[in-house]
Amino acid sequence: MSTETQKETLGFQTEVKQLLHLMVHSLYSNKEIFLRELISNASDAAEKLRFEALEKGDLYEGDSELKIRVSFDKEAKTVTIEDNGIGMSREEVIEHLGTIAKSGTASFLSNLTGDQSKDSQLIGQFGVGFYSAFIVADQVDVFTRRAGAGISDAVHWSSRGEGEFTIASTEKAGRGTRIVLHLKEGEEEFADGWRLRSLVRKYSDHIAFPVLMEKEAAPVVDDAEEKSETESKAPEFEAVNSATALWTRSKGDLKDEEYQEFYKHISHDYSEPLTWAHNKVEGSLEYTSLLYVPGHAPFDLWNREAPRGLKLYVQRVFIMDQADQFLPLYLRFIKGVVDSNNLSLNVSREILQRDPSVDKLRSALTKRVLDMLSKLAKSDAEKYAGFWKEFGQVLKEGPAEDYANRDKILKLLRFASTHTGTADQSVGLEDYVARMKEGQEKIFYVVADNYNTAKSSPHLEIFRKKGIEVLLLTDRIDEWMMSQLFDFEGKSFQDVTKGELNLGEVESEEEKKQQEESAKQLEGLLERLKPVLEARVSDVRVTHRLTDSPACLVLGDYDMGLQMRKIMEAAGQKVPDSKPIFEINPEHPLINKLDQEPDEARFADLALILLDQADLAAGGQLDDPAAYTARLNKLLLELSA
Incomplete structure (x- = not known):
């Protein structure tokens, strides 16, 4: 038996302590997967050795037949998984077995829910399968030597999974790693040849390296001499998996x-x-x-x-x-x-x-x-x-990054829309185009911070009246994505909050003529509004996109949208200066009342209230909410007088 030196006791990383407690006490209702995890790790070690040996053939140390061996001892209540792969040095043992050697451990712990099925999925996502050994074992010993290191450079790692582990230098003739599980009381079922074989075939048959187990013992013979001879022979091992790369x-x-x-x-x-x-x-x-x-x-x-x-x-x-x-x-x-x-x-x-x-x-x-x-x-x-x-927002990066496959990607995108009436993103562009109105030449959409703001946007009023479907875009990436898109199957995209609205042939000539006449009738009101609002808007004009609201804000064709502006400001980036256009609804009673207001001071207050309301309806934030409140209170007092 080799002598151990440089023995020291170390504490687990805090996250590992919490993880071990969770795994032992609440996770893994399916205990048997511990074997899958340990065999999978052994397979990875064999693959890494084969890769490194491409340049350093002497790492094989004369043994190029890579394999994994599973054995057990019923009396000692142990299960052993051994490989002749790359092995680990002392530093690697501390790194891989003493910490969760991946970034995001805090994220891992914050995502734990207490639900066994959900939490066990997280375990896998964070690559901590080795610790599954403690589900069935109350002590785990790891003996490992890195390929190319000396026999006396081996390492013995041991822990009972209770907050600390010991590590010592030892001797190991062969390279690779041997893991010995000391089974807990009540887990003796795993120290059984038939049970282990069935688990290997169930979970690890695809492993590309042979998983060896000792051949089943032959029937006991009566002849004492023959029995003695049989017992003296070295055990024979056989592969219990297909050992063929699945792909x-x-x-x-x-x-x-x-x-x-x-x-x-x-x-x-x-x-x-x-x-x-x-x-x-x-x-x-x-x-x-x-x-x-x-x-x-x-x-x-x-x-x-x-x-x-x-x-x-x-x-x-x-x-x-x-x-x-x-x-x-x-x-x-x-x-x-x-x-x-x-x-x-x-x-x-x-x-x-x-x-x-x-x-x-x-x-x-x-x-x-x-x-x-x-x-x-x-x-x-x-x-x-x-x-x-799960992955829709990532796929939305595709149209800008992969022009060659843009059409394929566009067909995979899904959106919420006014057609479905729910926040579920289930409408594809092919669905939308198939439902387009006769004479409709554009794919209309609106971008907002959330679904409620999008579906309640005053810009949708004319589209509801005409029965025209509008896509409701609420993901943070949406405005950026749409800035990279120009058309789908010959239909151009149109943000309903930008530029002058043109419904094309969906509107009749009579409707267009009526709109022109409405604009002429309010030319005087427009001239009164412009000097009052010029500090905050670039223009004031009559709109036909509204049916219920008195006014709305419209961006220029090439102006940055509100969503993108917020994202850039939150990131500390400078955004280009621009002013929206204020559009008024000629059919709304409030606009008619505004047009008839003789008092210029009261006229200005009413105009600014309408502007602030349009800003809020678009999802914006008022620069001076106190001034808005004061004007509104003043108006309410006048009405109650």
Whole structure:
């Protein structure tokens, strides 16, 4: 037995303490998945060794047959998972087993709900599967030596999962990691060959390395001499999984359950994927891809700098864990594997950036994902609605980032609209165009901070009267996105709060003539209003977009919208100076009363009240709310006198 040196006791990171408590006492109703997590980690270690050994062949130490071994001891109540992968140094052990070695631990803890099913999904999103060992074990020992290090440079890590761990230097002949689980009272069922074999086949059959277990013992013989000879033989091990990379197998031979388990292996997610696409392409560009759409957004979805990308293999050899060159940023939520025959085995990130095959793969995989989403949208509206709720805002980055696929992306976008009467974003542009009125040439939309403000916008009044559908855009990204869009299937986009309203052939010539006459009748009122409001508006004009409201504010065709202005101001950025246009409704009684007001001071107060009300209705904030309140109170007192 080797002597241990440099032994020290360290405390877990605070977040790990909380995590361990949650996992032991409230999470994981399905305890058996601990084996899946530990085998998955062992598989990752083997892949990392194979990658590093491409340049440093001596890391194999004469043993290039990578494998994972699962064993048990009924009497000692232990389960052991051992691999001959890359192993860990002392520093790596402290980093990976003493902390949650990913950013966002505070976010993780703040997202915990106390609901077992929801919280167990979060565990996977934060990559902390190793700690699942403490669900069934009251003590975990890890013996590990990094490939290329000396025998005496091995490390022994041990913990009872109660707030601290010990770490010591030890000796280990073979490279890799051995994890020994000391089972809790009542968890002895896992120290059983049949139980462990069934779990390996259920959860880890797709692992590309052989998962070995000792062969089942032969029937006991009566001959004492023969029995003695049998006992003296070294145990024989056999693979209990298929040990074939799942993506290399035929789609017809794979079950949905196998695809789902493989997704959990590569993503460390505990929930089912929403959908997936498995394809093998032959020709000038040969590759196999297996791409997944997750069921839930990861905690760092909005961090555009967070690690992302596909697992890259070249001729079935693992190269890179998060290759971000193969999909655009707006598809950063996609998980999966790409295995190419067109890239060099010694590929690196620098080489990838210069390889023309990467651009071809990126183009092909991007179209593959968009086709997968399009198929989902057409075949299962409910599932697509779930996807849109999780990832819709990210997909809205696409039209500006990926011009080549803009039409495909536009067909995938979903919006709320006046047609549905709900805040659900369920209306596609194809749906909208199909419902357009005869003579309607534009796709109309309004941008607001929230659904209630959007649906109550006075700018929608004429559209309701005419039965014209308007898209209601309320996501923070919407105004920026629409500034990048010009048309869809030959129909241009029109913000109903900008420029002069032109409904085209939807309006009759008689209606247009009546509007011109109304404007002429109020020319005197317009001239009175302009000097009163000139400090805050660029122009005053008669409108025909209102039916119920007395007035509204309209932006210039190229002015920045209110939503974008707020976002930029909140970010401390300077916004361009611009004044809105004040439009009045010639049919409204308040406008007629204003026109007949002889007292210029009272006329000014009424005009400013109408302007402030129009500002509020548009979702704006008054620069001087006290002045508005004073004018309104003055008017109320006059009315009550």
